[in-house]
Amino acid sequence: MTRKSSEDRFMSETAIDRVAQATPPRVARRIRGLPDRAIAWIFIAPTIFLLLAVNIFPLVWTIRLSFTDYRVNRPNNEVEWIGLRNYERILTDSDIWKTMQATAHFLFWTIAIQVLIGFTLAWLINKKFRGSNFWTTVIVLPMMLSPAVVGNFWTFLYQPQIGLFNTVVGFFTGADPASFSMIGDVNLAPWSIVIVDTWMWTPFVMLICLAGLRSIPESIYEAAECDRASKWRQFWTITVPLVLPFLMLAVLFRGIENFKMFDLVVQLTGGGPGNTTTLTSIDLKREAFERWRTGFASAYAIILFVTVFGLASIYVKALNKVKER
Amino acid sequence: MKRTLTLTAAVGLLCAGSGAAMADDLTLCWAAWDPANALVELSRDFEEQSGHTMSFEFVPWPNFADRMLNELNSGGQLCDLMIGDSQWIGGSAESGHYVQLNDFFDEQGIDMADFIPATVTGYAEWPKGTPNYWALPAFGDVVGWTYRRDWFERPELQEEFMATYGHELAAPETLEELMHIAEFFQGRDIDGTTVYGASIYTERGSEGITMGVTNVLYNYGFDYGSPDDPYAIEGIVNSPGAVEGLEFYRALYECCTPPGSSDWYMSENIDAYRSGQVAMQMNFAFIWPGVNADENVGGDRSGYFPNPAGPAGHYAQLGGQGISVVSYSDSQDAALEYIAWFAQPEVQERWWEMGGYSALRAVVEDPGFADSQPYAQTFLDSMAIVKDFWAEPAYADLLLAMQDRVHNYVVAGNGTAQEALDGLVEDWVEIFEDEGLR
The missing domain is CATH 1.20.5 (Single alpha-helices involved in coiled-coils or other helix-helix interfaces)
Incomplete structure (x- = not known):
């Protein structure tokens, strides 16, 4: 010592x-x-109480509300127990399925692009070139901003007449910048939110991948070099398998985050045009705090919770299997 | 005059009495916009006279309803006085958020007949058409139009316009004329800058596109049910005229608005107009004092006109708000004092002078009123043709359904106008059935 x-x-x-x-x-x-067990309980009781009060009780209360027609803006109305009617209405509502599709599109493409670019950036940064620390800081900057600020900021970048984005696209394609509107066109709007989310959150994926890349011992590559393994083979048999758990973790974080994406999209498109970019979280907020259909919104929230929890559980199991390999 | 003196004396006594008793700190909640700043200034007189202090909670329009309805629904005590949107009146009255003011008005000699009838119906009454008052009309507002008079008066443009459309380039009286003007200016080069026809409401998130499209729909025959049964909407909301009106709005959006204006409401329209991008601007009248005072487009460079008539009528969308006492407030007496003070004709007159649109007839029917500001006559003309959206407790459901259907057709271009309005009827019928109204 x-x-x-x-x-x-x-x-x-x-x-x-x-x-x-x-x-x-x-x-x-x-x-x-007192026995040790009792002392342990004394110490953890405040935390358990807080968890029960802040997490478990609201969840149980939400489940209860989801079987009623309760509306928080009608305190004088009698609350009726309506069984599974809210769930039935949600699952048979074509508009809600459209928001699910919009969410799935957003989730799939943001994750796919962010993983691709994030991993590439991490791989490049890991090469330790001159100024790599500076570039790492620059790349990470967008994720330090508030999503609401980013959403607002990008509405100006997407402005057809003066926006930088349209000007750049116009410069490279020869198209008139004022001839297309990223957030006003039904076909482009879903991509407009994918682009902004990618701009903001790719650095996060990059950082996780970088941590993965830097955790690979140099000796493994040296051994592979001794065995005359090509760079290509080293990449696929050493780098990818060892970084995969990190990458899967990044996908999990981004998946959960983007499933509940709200602020950025609201600022950027308001869910429009029409319902093109109305994600489930936006729709849920409208049901709960604009239409004030509390019971209905509770059922909606439970369905989303079960979906995310179910998918995340399956995914974590897969992640553990990959880690065990 | 006698009534005025009585009212003034009563308010004086009330203020003096309460000042001696206890000074309260009142919080007034409203939207964050120019008139709110004017009200802060105006309220200093109340503070001096009553001894109460005033605090203000102003929330930007896009979040105003969310924030304030949350406050009311949770029984919050943040606001003693609420200048709430006209559509909230039904829900707030039935849920007990607002204090009913009939007895107070009787005690104070405040007569609703002294206010512009449309504002009483729109901002104060629930149920509509009954003498049950939950607010004092505080700020009269209506959708109207602003136009670049300096561009309209250019001889070369007038000549070209006359040759193209066969009528004068002047403030339009019909929607068809408005379309011609918007088409004429769209993409035109004015002093080296490309300008556009008109900025109109297209906002998706709160109430924007509904507040815009109704100005056309009303004038093409759309209405909120029949006179006998307000909830019998089939064939009225989706009448052939209404369908034509919705098609007109989409055509106007497609043809004659600035690129990228797919989610525009009050502030975006103001910005487009003040920066010289558009020849005409749809907006609530509250912006007119600001336009008139603007360095770039103010004074003689701008003119104002009421929403133009359509083939089936001449209406404009009502805006504006009434001031109510929140029932959860601990300072209801002081809040009522404020309302009594605010209702005085001399205070209302100052309110108008400071940029607030008074709804008191004594102010707006004064012979000098129409000439008091360049937009005063347009305000009067517009207030004479107002129609308002639903104010039922379920107004939010009704509004969101309309936002959804209309934006989906006008901006996203999905489906047809007939499908959009048929869908709207379905949504509204479902809401009425849920509410037990039919």
């Missing part, structure tokens, strides 16, 4: 002693008489 760590231990013991001495004798006697 080094001198410093022994000093630390001595100091911490002194601190514990001081606390013990400060405990009133009656309390100390009582605690001494």
Whole structure:
């Protein structure tokens, strides 16, 4: 043991002693008489109470509300128990299925593109070239911004007459920048939100991949070099399998985050044109806090929760299998 | 005059009495916009007279309903006074958010007949058409139009317009004329800048496109049910005229608005107009004082006209709000004092001078009113033709359904106008059935 760590231990013991001495004798006697399990419960009880109050109770209450026609803006109305009617209405509502499709489109493409670009950037940054730290900082900047600010900011970039995005696209394609509107066109709007989310969150995927790449011991590559494995083979048999758990973790985080995407899209398109970019979270918010159909919105939230929880559970199992390999 | 003196004396006594008793800190909640700033200034007189202090909670329009209805629905005590949207009146009255003001009005000698009838119906009454008052008309507002008078008056443009359309380039009286003008200016080069026909409401998220499209629909025969049964909407909401009106709005959006204006409401329209992008602007009248004072487009460079008539009528969408006392407030007496003070004719007159649109007839029917501001006559003409959206407790459901259907057709271009309005009828019928109204 080094001198410093022994000093630390001595100091911490002194601190514990001081606390013990400060405990009133009656309390100390009582605690001494308690089994370890009871003391453990005393320590975790506040946390459990908070979890119950903040997480579990609202969840149970939401499940209960989902079987009623309760509307929070009608305090004088009698609340009726309507069984599974809310669930039935949601699952047979074609508009809600359209928002599910919009969400699926957004999820699939953002994750696919972010993984591709994020991994490529991480791979390049990992090469340790001159100024790599500077570029890492620059690349990471967008994810430090508030999504609402990013959404608002990009509405200007997408402005057909003065927006930088349209000007750049016009410059490279020869098209008139004012001839297309990224957020006003039904075909382009879904891509407009994919582009912004990708711009903002690819650095996050990159950072996770970078952590994965830097965790691979150099000796494995050296051994592969001795065996005369080509760079291509090294990439597919060493880099990809060892980074895969990190990549899957990034996909999990981005999937959960984008499933509940709200602020950025609301600022950018407001869910339009029409319902083209109305994601489930936006639709749910409208049901809960604009239409004030609390019971209906509770059922909607439960369906989304079960979907995300179910998919995430399956995914985590797959992730654990990959890690075990 | 006698009534005015009585009212003034009563308010004076009320203020003096309460000042001696206890000074409250009142919070007034409203949208964050120019008139709210004027009201802050105006309210200083109340603070001086009553001894109460005023705080203000202003929320930008796109979030105003969300934020304030949340506050009311949760029984919050943030607001003592609420200048809430006209559509909230039904829900707020039935859910007990607002204090009924009939007795108070009787005590104070405040007579609703002294206010513009449309504002009383729109902002104060629930149920509509009954003498049950939940608010005092606070800010009269209506959708109208602003146009670039300096462009319209250019001889070369007038000549070309006359040759093309066969009528003068002037403030349009019909929607057809408006379309001609919008077409004429779309993509035109004015002083080296490409300009566009008109900026119209297309906003998706809150109420924007509904507040815009109704200005056309009303004038093509759309209505909220029949006079006998307001909830019998089949064949009226989706009448052939209404379908034609919706097609007109889409045609106007497609042909004659600036590129990228797919989600525009009040502030975007103001920006487009003030930056010289558009020849005409649809917007609520509250913006007119700001336009008139603007360095780039103010004064003689702009003119104002009421929403033009259509083949089936001449109406405009009502805006504006009434001021109510929140029933969860602990300072209801002081809040009522404020309303009594605000109802005084001299305060209403100052309100108009400071940029607030008074709904008091004594102010707007004053012989000097029409000439008091360049837009005053247009305001009067517009207030005479107003029609308002549903104010039922289920107004939010009704509004969201309309936002959805109309935006989907006009901006996204999905389906036909007939399908959009048939779908709207289906949605509204379902809502009425859920509400037990039919």
